[in-house]
Every structure is written in structure tokens, then in C-alpha cells.
Amino acid sequence: MVSKTSEFWQLIMSNIYRLLELDIDQVQYVDLDMAVKLGLLLFVVVVLKLIIEIFSRRRFSMVNVGEDAYRKFQHGFPRRFKYFIPKLFVIGTCLIFLVALAVPFLTQIKExxxxxxxxxxxxxxxxxxxxxxxxxxxxxxxxxxxxxxxxxxxxxxxxxxxxxxxxxxxxxxxxxxxxxxxxxxxxxxxxxxxxxxxxxxxxxxxxxxxxxxxxxxxxxxxxxxxxxxxxxxxxxxxxxxxxxxxxxxxxxxxxxxxxxxxxxxxxxxxxxxxxxxxxxxxxxxxxxxxxxxxxxxxxxxxxxxxxxxxxxxxxxxxxxxxxxxxxxxxxxxxxxxxxFSIRTDLFQVFLSPALVFLFLAIFLGLLIELFGLRSP
Structure with missing residues (x-):
């Protein structure tokens, strides 16, 4: 089990190194249009969700109703930023997944x-x-x-x-x-x-x-x-x-x-x-x-x-x-x-950092919950 985990981690890191050294200008895509359309759709969904949250906030609340919150539990900028960090990694995961879905590859030669x-x-x-x-x-x-x-x-x-x-x-x-x-x-x-x-x-x-x-x-x-x-x-x-x-x-x-x-x-x-x-x-x-x-x-x-x-x-x-x-x-x-026709697929190369970003998003989200970085 340990050996397989180690091999998987080495594969992930190898793909990340390849991505860092990759000349992006040489990369071609099988279905870039589909990835762009999915990205736009995802962007529209996120924007609509934000608009709904903004305009629906305090809809059923009344002023001076309920108990006052202690100042120490109020959200300052550092606390709000810590809460936003996992979302940054989720955004990074989505962007890299979109690139991977475009099926990137290198060099195609006809026979x-x-x-x-x-x-x-x-x-x-x-x-x-x-x-x-x-x-x-x-x-x-x-x-x-x-x-x-x-x-x-x-x-x-x-x-x-x-x-x-x-x-x-x-x-x-x-x-x-x-x-x-x-x-x-x-x-x-x-x-x-x-x-x-x-x-x-x-x-x-x-x-x-x-x-x-x-x-x-x-x-x-x-x-x-x-x-x-x-x-x-x-x-x-x-x-x-x-x-x-x-x-x-x-x-x-x-x-x-x-x-x-x-x-x-x-x-x-x-x-x-x-x-x-x-x-x-x-x-x-x-x-x-x-x-x-x-x-x-x-x-x-x-x-x-x-x-x-x-x-x-x-x-x-x-x-x-x-x-x-x-x-x-x-x-x-x-x-x-x-x-001869030769094509080097890069799906795994882009998938690896996306998995790392997703893991970091989950890990940091759990830390925020466990150590009380969110308000009660």
C-alpha cells in the first residue's frame, strides 16, 4: 500500500514538473471550444449565485432582533481571507480541469x-x-x-x-x-x-x-x-x-x-x-x-x-x-x-496539479472547521 502511494505521488510530481517546464505555446487542443463554453457556463452560474446571495441577504431579518454578537466572533479581514483560501484552490482546480477537458496534446504529423x-x-x-x-x-x-x-x-x-x-x-x-x-x-x-x-x-x-x-x-x-x-x-x-x-x-x-x-x-x-x-x-x-x-x-x-x-x-x-x-x-x-502520425497527450500532465489543488482545498477547509477559524 505504501509502495503504491509512493508511486502515485511520484507520478503526480513528475507530471507537475513536466507542466512547469512545458512550452505552452507548443500545446494544441482537440476541443478548446467545448472547454471555453463550459468555462463560460461555470462563470455565469457563479455570478448568478453571488447575485442571488447579495439580494436575498437579510430578507426576513429585522433590526435589533436577537442577541448581540460578541466582538471577538465578528469577521475581520484576516479571518475572512483565511476562509476564502480554500475557495481559491477550488477555482484553480476548476480552471486546470477545464484545460484538461480541452484534451491538450503536442505535435501531430500526417503520414x-x-x-x-x-x-x-x-x-x-x-x-x-x-x-x-x-x-x-x-x-x-x-x-x-x-x-x-x-x-x-x-x-x-x-x-x-x-x-x-x-x-x-x-x-x-x-x-x-x-x-x-x-x-x-x-x-x-x-x-x-x-x-x-x-x-x-x-x-x-x-x-x-x-x-x-x-x-x-x-x-x-x-x-x-x-x-x-x-x-x-x-x-x-x-x-x-x-x-x-x-x-x-x-x-x-x-x-x-x-x-x-x-x-x-x-x-x-x-x-x-x-x-x-x-x-x-x-x-x-x-x-x-x-x-x-x-x-x-x-x-x-x-x-x-x-x-x-x-x-x-x-x-x-x-x-x-x-x-x-x-x-x-x-x-x-x-x-x-x-x-507518421504521432501525438503526445497531456491530459495527465494537467490533471495532476488539479488533483493537488483539490486536495489542498479539502485539507484547508477541514483545518478551518477543526480549529475554529470560522465564527460559531
Whole structure:
């Protein structure tokens, strides 16, 4: 029973976090008109009830009839406000329920076969436990900085019709999205929902529970070589990717890798796949004299240029823009793709906070009754 309650609570909180981070502008609704009509109807009912209460008050009362109420039992503003708090939560519950009844969802794509001029790109994001450390001179973790920077980059590339695939890596690589055409919001939300850290056990300090991906076996390391090997294999096996003569791999990492992947970088260079590294710097250290020593740029970041790539420091305002421009220089090729109908329903995401508001309304109402916050 306790376990099921805990799982239910985790589901509620996970949906609330998703709602807080949701880009409302991207949400679509199946039946918004119905929700608006219900909202107007509810508003009219509430207004009519208030009017009836106002005009029917003291209808059958007479002046100076009955006992005088003690002053201490009279309603002052603080007491009336406490009594009104549960009603505020009820109003919030109704509003969120109305949004949920409109059946909100994200991204709907019709099935079709198309041929486009595209550039190939693989996004590879570091999910090692070192990314749970705080970013230089910041209260945000490197994992959060990496995720937000990645989303910003995807926004910048929107409309460029990149033929893109999403991977994360730690001790082992994991593919999240196979090759797809990035010309709508679908890929953006795949990046948005991708985990921040992959490890054999969750939660991890400084990382929200729903952003931690539990993996079996080894996890948490920063082994770039197997990740690049998996990408080369994937490129060779994908029929559409083989037709493209050049491409890029966007690697978002703190570059604190186990070993320098020389063999894998040479294979990418042979295939004319350029590695572009978005470097998320680690915090520095202090020497024996207490002087701050900045963290040195790792070998992997510095030497990636030897294999046709470049690295961009996320601390630089122009870093993402320069990476965008480099990818724009790559040659385009024709890619045939098939799109499928995909829709992500958000009913539960809106239902969860509504249930929390309803619980708070009931709980606060009971407190007011039990502790005598209402007049006798």
C-alpha cells in the first residue's frame, strides 16, 4: 500500500514538473471550444449565485432582533481571507480541469513520403555522473546547462530540415531518436524529454528524479569511444545516411573522457563526419595557497580540430551560433523520409496539479472547521 502511494505521488510530481517546464505555446487542443463554453457556463452560474446571495441577504431579518454578537466572533479581514483560501484552490482546480477537458496534446504529423535536401546530424549528449556537478560559477548543474544549451541549439536549427538522430552516452551509448527530419516540434520535444544523467541507481544528488535514467550494468562513466563506435556503425547500417557524403556530430559534454578516441575520430574523418564539441567546463580547484586554479580544457576538446572538427566553449556567447554556422557550411543531399502520425497527450500532465489543488482545498477547509477559524 505504501509502495503504491509512493508511486502515485511520484507520478503526480513528475507530471507537475513536466507542466512547469512545458512550452505552452507548443500545446494544441482537440476541443478548446467545448472547454471555453463550459468555462463560460461555470462563470455565469457563479455570478448568478453571488447575485442571488447579495439580494436575498437579510430578507426576513429585522433590526435589533436577537442577541448581540460578541466582538471577538465578528469577521475581520484576516479571518475572512483565511476562509476564502480554500475557495481559491477550488477555482484553480476548476480552471486546470477545464484545460484538461480541452484534451491538450503536442505535435501531430500526417503520414507521408517526402524527399528533401538535408544535412545529416547526430546529437550526442553526455549523461555521465560528472555532469551532476555544478557548472563553473553557477548554481546550476552541468547536466542542466547541457540540456538547456541543446534545446537552444535545436531551436536555432529549426526550419533547416536537418536529418538528425539523438543519442546520450555515459559508460554506454543509448539511442533515443533514430534518424528523423527536424522540421517541426517533434524532435524538439524528444530532446526536451531526454534524461540528464544515466546511472545504475537513481536518484542522484542535484538531479531531479525524473531526469535520471536508470540503466543496467555499468553506468555513470564518460566513455566516449564506445559511443562513437556505435554512431559509426549506425551510419554504415542506415541506408539513407549512407547516401550523404558529409555530416556532423554535435557532442555536448564536459569532455572528461576515459581515454582519447583516436581510432573512432579517424573513422569519422574518413567518412567526412565532422565532430563539433560544445564544451561544458568543470569547476576549477584551489591550490595549496588558496588560489583559484581554473579547470584546464581536456585533451579531447583541444584535439578534436585535428580530425576536422571544432570545439566551442559554452561560456562564450557566440559558441552555439558558431556551431550553427559550421553545420550550415556542410553539403546538402537528398533524403527520402516517411512521416507518421504521432501525438503526445497531456491530459495527465494537467490533471495532476488539479488533483493537488483539490486536495489542498479539502485539507484547508477541514483545518478551518477543526480549529475554529470560522465564527460559531
Amino acid at each position: 507521408e513520403d517526402v524527399t528533401v535536401q538535408s544535412r545529416i546530424r547526430i546529437d550526442l549528449r553526455d549523461n555521465s555522473t560528472s555532469m551532476a556537478e555544478f557548472f563553473t560559477n553557477s548554481k546550476e548543474t552541468k547536466a542542466q546547462i547541457a540540456a538547456e544549451s541543446h534545446l537552444e541549439f535545436v531551436k536555432m536549427r529549426r526550419g533547416q530540415k536537418d536529418f538528425v538522430s539523438l543519442w546520450v552516452f555515459a559508460s554506454n551509448p543509448h539511442m533515443i531518436q533514430e534518424f528523423t527530419l527536424d522540421d517541426d516540434e517533434l524532435y524538439y520535444f524528444q530532446v526536451y524529454n531526454a534524461p540528464w544523467v544515466s546511472y545504475s541507481s537513481c536518484p542522484i544528488l542535484n538531479i531531479p528524479d525524473y531526469r535520471c535514467q536508470k540503466v543496467y550494468g555499468d553506468g555513470g562513466g564518460t566513455d566516449i569511444a564506445p559511443a562513437l563506435q556505435a554512431l559509426v556503425k549506425y551510419l554504415n547500417q542506415n541506408e539513407r545516411a549512407r547516401k550523404i557524403k558529409s555530416g556532423s556530430i554535435l557532442i555536448i559534454t564536459d569532455a572528461d573522457v576515459y581515454s582519447f578516441p583516436e581510432k573512432e575520430l579517424k573513422e569519422l574523418q574518413f567518412r567526412n563526419i565532422k565532430p563539433y564539441l560544445i564544451y561544458i567546463a568543470s569547476n576549477g580547484t584551489y591550490d595549496e595557497d588558496g588560489q583559484f586554479v581554473p579547470y584546464q580544457v581536456p585533451e579531447f576538446a583541444k584535439r578534436v580540430s585535428e580530425y576536422g572538427g571544432k570545439y566551442f566553449d559554452i561560456m562564450s556567447v557566440e559558441g552555439l551560433k558558431k556551431a550553427y554556422e559550421e553545420i550550415n557550411r556542410l553539403e546538402r543531399a537528398e533524403v527520402g523520409i516517411k512521416r
